[in-house]
Amino acid sequence: MNRAAQALAPAEPEAAAPSLDVCDLSAWYAESRVLHGMSFDVRPGELLTLIGRNGAGKTTTLRSIVGLLQKRTGAIRFEGRDLIGMRPFEIARLGIGYCPEERAIFSSLSVKENLFLPPVLKSGGMTETELFETFPNLKARSASQGTKLSGGEQQMLAIARILRTGARLLLLDEPSEGLAPVIVKEIGEIIKRLKARGFTIILVEQNLHFARLVADRHVVVENGKVVDVMTNAELAADMGRVKSYLGV
Numbered sequence: 001m002n003r004a005a006q007a008l009a010p011a012e013p014e015a016a017a018p019s020l021d022v023c024d025l026s027a028w029y030a031e032s033r034v035l036h037g038m039s040f041d042v043r044p045g046e047l048l049t050l051i052g053r054n055g056a057g058k059t060t061t062l063r064s065i066v067g068l069l070q071k072r073t074g075a076i077r078f079e080g081r082d083l084i085g086m087r088p089f090e091i092a093r094l095g096i097g098y099c100p101e102e103r104a105i106f107s108s109l110s111v112k113e114n115l116f117l118p119p120v121l122k123s124g125g126m127t128e129t130e131l132f133e134t135f136p137n138l139k140a141r142s143a144s145q146g147t148k149l150s151g152g153e154q155q156m157l158a159i160a161r162i163l164r165t166g167a168r169l170l171l172l173d174e175p176s177e178g179l180a181p182v183i184v185k186e187i188g189e190i191i192k193r194l195k196a197r198g199f200t201i202i203l204v205e206q207n208l209h210f211a212r213l214v215a216d217r218h219v220v221v222e223n224g225k226v227v228d229v230m231t232n233a234e235l236a237a238d239m240g241r242v243k244s245y246l247g248v
């Protein structure tokens with residue numbers, strides 16, 4: 001292309017700014033330092049997994065993002081705003097939803113009561129109709145008590161609950177844990193649908209097979225640090241690379 005044509009050519013579109021940008025994040029439980037300078041980013045609409053051995057610091061990373069660990073340094077920018085120094089309720093209001101590993105379903109409340117427990121924090125959250133369309137099993141069980149639900153139904157309820165709040169960035173901690181393969185597949189389909197609706201998702205996951213089915217990129221965590229980042233295609237082409245980190 002000659003110079004005149006170059007001058008007229010449209011500029012390359014800039015890569016989308018990250019939705020979440022974690023930079024040199026360290027975090028402590030009391031005096032015990034668990035994260036040692038974590039850095040990674042997530043682009044809008046992307047599904048990123050955090051994978052690594054037990055105790056690597058994946059859950060702690062999610063808890064640091066949402067402010068449940070207050071002793072943290074570095075930067076965590078969400079849509080350009082630094083979350084370090086903010087309280088959990090302020091972070092939730094920005095549109096970040098956290099679904100913890102223990103699911104935290106209230107056993108004495110019905111499905112519907114559990115669903116409506118967290119307040120709507122931001123506009124754009126799913127309506128009851130949309131939620132029950134996305135989670136038909138929950139509609140059938142809407143009057144059942146939390147204790148009567150299967151593990152898979154509890155997991156679906158825990159995810160559905162944060163979708164009502166208006167969160168656009170979802171942090172999901174091991175949604176496949178302890179569930180039968182057929183239920184894991186259903187959860188995978190739901191996560192794919194949420195991604196198709198434009199949610200940005202960070203998924204902590206030990207189940208590599210599940211992670212491969214839903215993710216765009218994978219961040220490998222070891223001893224509170226990022227030791228590798230790979231696209232889903234790179235993971236599929238070289239499973240040995242990630243298995244060596246996980247020791248499986």
Ligand SMILES: Nc1ncnc2c1ncn2[C@@H]1O[C@H](COP(=O)(O)OP(=O)(O)OP(=O)(O)O)[C@@H](O)[C@H]1O
Pocket residue numbers: 029032034052053054055056057058059060061
């Ligand atoms: N409440 C706590 N107080 C003190 N140390 C903790 C606490 N929770 C976790 N840790 C420690 O922090 C480290 C990281 O734990 P974390 O739960 O983030 O790991 P993980 O990668 O999510 O692994 P897992 O899959 O086992 O949950 C571990 O050494 C763990 O023992």
